[in-house]
Amino acid sequence: MIVADKKPIEEIIDEIKRHTKILILGCNECVTVCESGGKKEVEILASALRMYFTNNQQEMLIDEHTLERQCDHEYLEEIRDRIDQYDAVLSLACGVGVQFMAEKYHATPVYPGVNTCFLGATEQRGLWTERCQACGKCILASTGGICPVSRCAKRILNGPCGGSTNGKCELSKDLDCAWQLIIDRLKALGRLDDYETVYPIKDWSTDRAGGPRKVIREDVQV
Amino acid sequence: MSLKSKLDAGEFAILAEIEPPKGVDVTGMVKNATNVKGQVDAFVIPEMSNAVMRMSSLGGAMILQSKGMETVMQVCCRDRNRLALQADILAAYACGIKNIMAVSGEDPSFGDHHQARAVYGIQLTELLEAIQMLHAGRDMAGIDLNGAPEFEVGSTVNAGLKGEALEIELEEMNKKIEAGTRFFITPPLFDIESIKSFIKIVDYEKTKIIPTVLLLKSAGMARYMARNVEHIHLPDDLITRIQKSPDKTRECVSIAKEMIGTLKKEGFSGVLISTIGWEHRLPEIIGSKEVSG
Numbered sequence: 001m002i003v004a005d006k007k008p009i010e011e012i013i014d015e016i017k018r019h020t021k022i023l024i025l026g027c028n029e030c031v032t033v034c035e036s037g038g039k040k041e042v043e044i045l046a047s048a049l050r051m052y053f054t055n056n057q058q059e060m061l062i063d064e065h066t067l068e069r070q071c072d073h074e075y076l077e078e079i080r081d082r083i084d085q086y087d088a089v090l091s092l093a094c095g096v097g098v099q100f101m102a103e104k105y106h107a108t109p110v111y112p113g114v115n116t117c118f119l120g121a122t123e124q125r126g127l128w129t130e131r132c133q134a135c136g137k138c139i140l141a142s143t144g145g146i147c148p149v150s151r152c153a154k155r156i157l158n159g160p161c162g163g164s165t166n167g168k169c170e171l172s173k174d175l176d177c178a179w180q181l182i183i184d185r186l187k188a189l190g191r192l193d194d195y196e197t198v199y200p201i202k203d204w205s206t207d208r209a210g211g212p213r214k215v216i217r218e219d220v221q222v
Numbered sequence: 223m224s225l226k227s228k229l230d231a232g233e234f235a236i237l238a239e240i241e242p243p244k245g246v247d248v249t250g251m252v253k254n255a256t257n258v259k260g261q262v263d264a265f266v267i268p269e270m271s272n273a274v275m276r277m278s279s280l281g282g283a284m285i286l287q288s289k290g291m292e293t294v295m296q297v298c299c300r301d302r303n304r305l306a307l308q309a310d311i312l313a314a315y316a317c318g319i320k321n322i323m324a325v326s327g328e329d330p331s332f333g334d335h336h337q338a339r340a341v342y343g344i345q346l347t348e349l350l351e352a353i354q355m356l357h358a359g360r361d362m363a364g365i366d367l368n369g370a371p372e373f374e375v376g377s378t379v380n381a382g383l384k385g386e387a388l389e390i391e392l393e394e395m396n397k398k399i400e401a402g403t404r405f406f407i408t409p410p411l412f413d414i415e416s417i418k419s420f421i422k423i424v425d426y427e428k429t430k431i432i433p434t435v436l437l438l439k440s441a442g443m444a445r446y447m448a449r450n451v452e453h454i455h456l457p458d459d460l461i462t463r464i465q466k467s468p469d470k471t472r473e474c475v476s477i478a479k480e481m482i483g484t485l486k487k488e489g490f491s492g493v494l495i496s497t498i499g500w501e502h503r504l505p506e507i508i509g510s511k512e513v514s515g
Contacts, residue, residue, distance in 0.1 A: 204339035210331040 001030035001121075002094040003128045004037060004114035009048055012090065015111040016049075019087035020059055024049075024113065025079070025101070026066035027093035034128050036114045037092030039066040045092070045113065061086075070097025076104050083108055119150075136206030136213060142194055144185035149202075151178035157199040225264040225292055225321050226374040228492075229405060229430050234485075235263045235492030236513065237294065237407075237432065238504055242267060242282030244275065254501035255286050261508045262291075264321055266407070266494055269296035273333025280310050280319075287318045294376065295319045300327030303343040304352065304362050311356060315371030323376040323407065324349045347394075350377065350401035357402070379406040381420040381433065382453040388419055399429055407494050409454060410436035410447075412477075414484055416455035421488075430491035435481045437497040437507065438474040441465040475506050483512035 016022050024042050032038030042064045053060035063086070067075045070093035083089070088109040091098045095116040102110040119132040133150040139157070140147055149155050153171050160179035163170025167180040186192045206213070228235045240255050242248070255265055265286055269279035283293035295314050297307055311322065326346050330338040344352065352362050359370040379395050395406065411417060411433040424431060438444045441464040448456035460477060467473035482493050493513075497503055507513060 201337070203337040205331070205337045207339060209336065209339055210329060 001033055001119070002096070002116060003034045003118050003120040003130075004031050004094050004116045005034075006036050006041070006045075007113055007115055009045075009052070012045070012111070012113055013049070013052060016060075016088060016090055017058070019109075021061040021063075021086045022049075022088055022090055023063050023065060023079070023083075023086040024090045025070065025092065026064075027070045027091075027097050028066055028068045029071075029093075031093055031114060033122065035126075037094075041092055042066055045090075067093075070094075071100050073104070076101060080105075133207075135202075135204070137203060139199065142197065142199065143182045144189060144191070144194070146178060146182045146185055148178050148182065151176075151181070155202075157202055159195070223263070225294070228263050229374070232491075234490070235432065236261065236508060237264050237266050237492060237494040238262045238501075238508070239434075239494060239496040239498075240265045240267060240282065240286070240501060241271070241498075242277035242279070242285075244277070246277070248277075248282075248285050250501075251282065252285065252289060254504065255291055256289065257502070258504045258508050259289075259291055261514060262504075263492070264292040264294050266294045266323065267296060269298045269325065269327065270301065270333070271328070273300065273328045273330045273335070273338075275333065275335050278310075280314055283314065283319050284317050292321070293319055294321040294323050296323045296325050297349065298325045298327035299342050299344055299346060299349055300330070300340050303341050307344070307349060308352060308356065308361055311353065311373075312367070312371065315373065320373060321376065322353065322373040323378075324353070324403075325378055346377065347397050347401050350375065350398055350403055354402040374404055375402050376405040376407060376432075377403045379408055379431070380453055381408040381411070381417040381424075381431070382455060384419060388423075392420075392423060395424075395429075403429070405430040405432055405491060408433045410434045410496065411485075412436075412454070412456045412460060412481065414488060426489075432492040432494055433485055433490055434494045434496050435478050435485070437478045437495070437500055437503060438464065439500060440470060440474070471503075475503060478507050479510045479512040482507070486512075 024046050026038050026042035028038060035041065046062050046064045049060070050062050065079065067078060069075045070091060083105050086108065088111060089101060090111050090113045091101055092113040094114070095112065098110055098112045118130040119134060120128045120130045123129050130150050132147060135149050148157055153169055154161055156179065160177055164177040164180060167177055169175040169177045183195060186195055225235055238258060240251055243251055267279040267282040267286070270276055279296040283295040286293050297311060302310065314322065324346055330336060330340050353373060353375055355362060356367065356371055357373070359367050361367060377398050380391050383391050406429060408417070408431065441461050444456055444461045444464055447454060448461065463477070464470055464473050478495065482495070485493050495504065495507060
């Protein structure tokens, strides 16, 4: 999922204080799972902002709504009949949702309420960690299902660097060396021979070289 | 006279572009530059233009500097992060390079290493600001330097834009001036009328404008550029003139010489002569009365 983190409320206040009618718009997908932009977070943020503006004697209407998704036309259409009631939207969706919203409703400013961080997993409640950088060319088949692009600080593709010590990364004793994890996993799978295979120089053209990417699937287009 | 002195004195500066080689044999590069040594105020050394891998601008510039020729080193945000950019800038100054030009650089997809990952960790204006910080004796992390560089700093401006696009470009240009840019080099210019809107607006008290004069090689090249290169106006009669000429190469050289003469008359601060592979033609252009007269 896309993992996002809450923006500091001071930054949000600074973004919206020039307006008087705000819609805080949550998203039921990834940001709900990582507890940064779902219905619950919309309610908490709305209460905090109402309290702030009341204390500062600034008139501010703050409404709340949460969509199933903000990255799909059909769900964004749900607010078309009420969008004009607001000066701006504070979207708690990831950066995709904020942009899709802004593209759809040209005349309404859309502000981000979260910082979109990475593609990751919930290790435990309150701890999300990165697993994928969406490089566009998955190599997990040859690395035992552990990604050196997203999990090695240097994105090294052929074994650990000299900074790997006792299975930990040179950046921090709390950070596993991705290549140690890969080797351990290949051992467990009985595929350590795979480690001997030299991975060729990575083609980054599927990453970001060449600008924003798109996936076209003619078989599902209507 | 150094490029800086020439620009300070308001004299017409002659710059020539010299591409470093794709390889380590610098014989041709040195020969082409030496042929016009003393007639060119500084050689502009591109940093892997069009994202085609070749010897770096720093390397090429150091080689020419070591042979007594002044250079303008290009730095670009595409291939280096802020550590590498600052490190190379310091190295350049310590090796005698006194002029620097910040450029954005084309995306790797334009060049010959399509699989490369672009850096762009900092942007052009930030790079210019970083150079100012180095001038002030501190790096981008605010840490004091042991000896500060002092470059003549240049960048690029697209003088051929029109309307709203030109307004945006001029705003960008002002930002670059505020970030310490002293001179601006434009894309190739073939028709002075095509940048009249720019000429009317730009404040010559605040900056130095150095248009590029590109040596055309054929009518085909001229036609291709006219059709495919945005914001460059190449008049039809120029193409016809090359087509009708019995000696097309000589005609192309004459066109370049005449354009440089026009720039001098119009009061520009100088010219960058770009010959893209025909550097051996530089003496013919630079030695002419239109240029050196």
